[in-house]
Amino acid sequence: MNRQTDVVIGGGGMVGATLALALAQGGLKVIVVDPVPPAAATDAKFDGRVSALSYSSQRMFEALGIWPKLQQDAQPILDILVTDAPLGGAPSPFSLHFDSSEIGRPMGAIAENRHIRRCLFDALDAEKNITLIAPAAMTGLEDEGGKIVASLSNGEKISASLAVAADGRESPMRDEMGLGVIGWSYPQMGIVATVEHEKPHDGVAYEHFLPSGPFAILPMTGNRSSLVWTEKDTLAPAMMKLPEDEFNAEIAKRFGDHLGTTKAAGPRWCYPLKFHLARSFVKPRFALCGDSAHGIHPIAGQGLNLGLKDAAALAETLLDSARLGLDIGTLDVLRRYERWRRFDSFTLAAATDGLNRLFSNDITPLRIARDLGLGIVDGIAPLRRFFMRHAGGDIGKLPRLLKGEAA
Secondary structure, three states: OEEEEEEEEEOOOHHHHHHHHHHHHOOOOEEEEOOOOHHHHOOOOOOOOEEEEEHHHHHHHHHOOOHHHHHHHEEEOOEEEEEEOOOOOOOOOOOEEEEHHHOOOOOEEEEEHHHHHHHHHHHHHHOOOEEEEOOOOEEEEEEOOOOEEEEEOOOOEEEEEEEEEOOOOOOHHHHHOOOOEEEEEEEEEEEEEEEEEOOOOOOEEEEEEEOOEEEEEEEOOOOEEEEEEEEEOOOHHHHHOOOHHHHHHHHHHHHOOOOOOEEEEEEEEEEEEEEEEEOOOEEOOEEEOHHHOEEOOHHHOOHHHHHHHHHHHHHHHHHHHHHOOOOOOOHHHHHHHHHHHHHHHHHHHHHHHHHHHHHOOOOHHHHHHHHHHHHHHHHOHHHHHHHHHHHOOOOOOOOHHHHOOOO
16 A cells, blocks of 8 residues: 655654644644554553653643643652762762742653653544554655655555654664764663652652762652662663562662652663764655654753654744745755754753763762852852753743744
8 A cells, every 4th residue: 555645754652743743733744653553652561761841842742732631640840959979978068959939830840651652642643634553664765856755564655755763762764764873872771660659749859969870759740759760781680680679678778768668669661871863864855853863861851852852843844844835855954954953962962971971970079070060050040040941941942832832
């Protein structure tokens, strides 16, 4: 079977689905192809991670009609507390406290990935301009001049003006089209689990910098928090194999007693941590979006927000060009998107890489310098508010969707 469409997107994850929705609401026909069916992708056992949605990402979801359905499963971030201390040692006298009352709104929200996916799949299903083909995978892409043709694992072919790779960090589509990456692996792994605790978290997110890497406690709905624990790759496998009581003891050691008694609820997951940035985001009839274009360290919790910025910028670029009658797959159009997004992606990727290298050690001179840095930012109100706005995604040239406007 051969299909015709304006845009074919490989990958129906959170970024790919959001891009599809933005394009479809702007009048383009979109086909989304994903190897994982929606029922599996929204199952609690598929992915135990949460995402920190910045305030601008929340506005994007409001503009697309997603937020009203997601809001009940999202926990507002009211405060962020950053500390630096060796495990079991005395905390630094310097810390950084972001209080949302200074800017008059929450700095964002924490939501489970499965809930975000569920709301997005519901919206895709209701949108007449979107066709979702899942499970299926793209097995080939061929530029035929005025069109690009995608071959699928189910035997179908899709002819489109543009193909977008939103198929993750290892992106087969990116490799198929010959777009190389710069990257490396960190000697760390990320351990993720949901933790139930006795006392309410009051919407406070904590980030403790330990020599092995950052240890984050992210508030979820109810008396629950998501543990995002960066550990050395030589130790993480052993932590994953610990019996439940010993694993809970390790959690309690790192949480402290401010949330009362704690215990892991449900399975635990472990992910390798890597950095990569594509050398180019586009070529004729083809564009990268989200993790296929860049992968950053989770130290700042900005991975999904970075991908949603891509989706918002690409949607705005394509829709503005289509309204002018331009061919959306030409390199002139796509390079506007690349110029908009690649430098910002590089800047954030470099910043998170530098932060991880600065804080994931116990070298005394570096520790003194970073503690003083935290104290200086905390003590200067305008600087502190700037960083709060930056964390909320309110800095720089924002696409219309991130302002809460239609694309």
